[in-house]
Amino acid sequence: MTTTDQPTAQSGARHEIPSYLDPNNIGPYEIYLEQVDRVTPYLGKLAYWVETLKRPKRILVVDVPVHLDDGTVAHFEGYRVQHNTSRGPAKGGVRYHQDVTLSEVMALSAWMTIKNAAVNLPYGGGKGGIRLDPRKYSQGELERVTRRYTTEIGLIIGPEKDIPAPDVNTGPQTMAWMMDTYSMNVGRTATGVVTGKPVSLGGSLGRADATGRGVFVTGAEAMSKLGMPLEGARIAVQGFGNVGEAAARIFHQHGAKIVAIQDVTGTVYSAAGIDPGKALAHLKQTGRITGLEGTEEVQKDEFWSVDCDVLIPAALEKQITLQNADKIKAKLVVEGANGPTIPAADDLLAQKGVTVVPDVLANAGGVSVSYFEWVQDFSSFFWTEDEINARLDRIMREAFQSLWDVKEKHGVTLRTAVYIVACTRVLEARALRGLYP
Numbered sequence: 001m002t003t004t005d006q007p008t009a010q011s012g013a014r015h016e017i018p019s020y021l022d023p024n025n026i027g028p029y030e031i032y033l034e035q036v037d038r039v040t041p042y043l044g045k046l047a048y049w050v051e052t053l054k055r056p057k058r059i060l061v062v063d064v065p066v067h068l069d070d071g072t073v074a075h076f077e078g079y080r081v082q083h084n085t086s087r088g089p090a091k092g093g094v095r096y097h098q099d100v101t102l103s104e105v106m107a108l109s110a111w112m113t114i115k116n117a118a119v120n121l122p123y124g125g126g127k128g129g130i131r132l133d134p135r136k137y138s139q140g141e142l143e144r145v146t147r148r149y150t151t152e153i154g155l156i157i158g159p160e161k162d163i164p165a166p167d168v169n170t171g172p173q174t175m176a177w178m179m180d181t182y183s184m185n186v187g188r189t190a191t192g193v194v195t196g197k198p199v200s201l202g203g204s205l206g207r208a209d210a211t212g213r214g215v216f217v218t219g220a221e222a223m224s225k226l227g228m229p230l231e232g233a234r235i236a237v238q239g240f241g242n243v244g245e246a247a248a249r250i251f252h253q254h255g256a257k258i259v260a261i262q263d264v265t266g267t268v269y270s271a272a273g274i275d276p277g278k279a280l281a282h283l284k285q286t287g288r289i290t291g292l293e294g295t296e297e298v299q300k301d302e303f304w305s306v307d308c309d310v311l312i313p314a315a316l317e318k319q320i321t322l323q324n325a326d327k328i329k330a331k332l333v334v335e336g337a338n339g340p341t342i343p344a345a346d347d348l349l350a351q352k353g354v355t356v357v358p359d360v361l362a363n364a365g366g367v368s369v370s371y372f373e374w375v376q377d378f379s380s381f382f383w384t385e386d387e388i389n390a391r392l393d394r395i396m397r398e399a400f401q402s403l404w405d406v407k408e409k410h411g412v413t414l415r416t417a418v419y420i421v422a423c424t425r426v427l428e429a430r431a432l433r434g435l436y437p
């Protein structure tokens with residue numbers, strides 16, 4: 001009997017919660033587990049292997065001690081989780097945030113497995129994080145944290161093993177420090193160990209905007225399927241960082257109207273439309289999104305009931321909940337952030353007829369250009385920005401089309417369709433490789 005012919009022994013079986021998570025408060029990983037449960041009935045014989053998807057392959061928790069500028073020593077909790085490596089090395093970002101938990105990093109690493117498989121990149125899924133609020137530390141302190149963290153996780157990362165990238169509150173400078181630290185430790189310049197580096201250090205053109213660009217491409221594809229014109233479409237964006245700002249800017253460039261922006265500092269609204277370039281300049285100058293000329297400030301919770309056609313959550317997870325899903329007026333939600341919608345709210349949106357382009361498809365543009373960066377680093381041959389954008393657009397468009405077809409075929413949501421395709425690809429690889437030893 002070949003491995004793919006195995007009976008569906010475990011299909012439908014409920015998962016056990018690993019001892020290192022609190023069963024009464026599982027955290028973000030519970031969202032992912034529920035998503036896997038939902039897709040299991042569609043996996044056929046491959047459901048035999050489904051537990052593989054529910055357990056991260058490897059978890060490393062590290063202590064990160066550093067000298068602070070005031071002469072004291074601080075200790076930070078750091079994580080690197082490799083969720084799955086059946087289809088290739090682990091790949092995924094590193095987040096600096098005061099609320100980072102193991103469960104969150106596990107969920108983010110699992111979503112990377114799904115995302116990479118959904119757009120057919122030759123990667124598994126990984127993610128890292130450090131539990132700290134970067135706003136409270138100097139550049140020098142953050143550099144020391146980054147270097148020590150990189151050394152601690154150096155045991156398991158590497159260009160052919162696990163390739164970190166930026167996520168919330170990390171960026172090209174963080175990646176430059178990580179690349180340098182890893183290179184010093186292995187005794188050679190290893191540009192391919194991280195992606196999202198500055199272009200002058202083996203980074204790729206187009207990487208900075210890639211996630212936002214992918215949000216735009218998949219959002220525009222969905223609008224075309226739904227018969228929604230791009231010109232004049234009203235867009236509300238939560239999060240105005242790497243993803244949200246680029247998505248807003250590119251939608252604006254294509255004739256859409258950004259009517260609301262929310263970030264950690266507040267929420268602004270303008271029925272006439274906000275110029276994202278002016279919003280960014282204002283944010284840089286004042287440190288706040290509020291007070292932007294031509295906009296009115298609205299309460300945090302009112303963001304969700306803003307009159308708009310497309311809603312782009314591009315900040316953090318668990319933002320669309322049962323408390324606000326009912327208020328959403330948009331016909332289309334394009335998830336720039338990872339895990340912004342809890343499953344119950346997802347169901348509510350589906351019942352309301354709202355189409356959701358799920359995170360694991362909508363924000364895959366970033367990792368797609370990270371893949372290009374990794375390939376360019378290996379060959380030390382760099383492509384033009386036009387080539388990169390054309391390849392990115394093609395990957396995102398083709399993935400969207402084929403996943404939309406699966407959604408139509410099974411009569412399921414786009415999220416379930418993406419999970420069907422991605423889980424099938426990961427478990428096919430698992431089944432073909434078999435269990436070692």
Ligand SMILES: NC(=O)c1ccc[n+]([C@@H]2O[C@H](COP(=O)([O-])OP(=O)(O)OC[C@H]3O[C@@H](n4cnc5c(N)ncnc54)[C@H](O)[C@@H]3O)[C@@H](O)[C@H]2O)c1
Nearest residue numbers: 168169211239240241242243263264314315337338363366
């Ligand atoms: N950067 C990437 O390439 C990439 C790729 C895929 C997915 N993502 C996901 O996109 C999301 C945003 O990542 P990013 O890289 O843009 O981060 P970022 O740090 O550049 O920006 C985060 C934005 O969210 C806002 N924000 C934070 N807390 C908020 C709150 N409570 N309410 C409203 N706004 C809040 C911040 O003010 C900021 O504007 C994350 O979920 C991340 O995992 C990022």
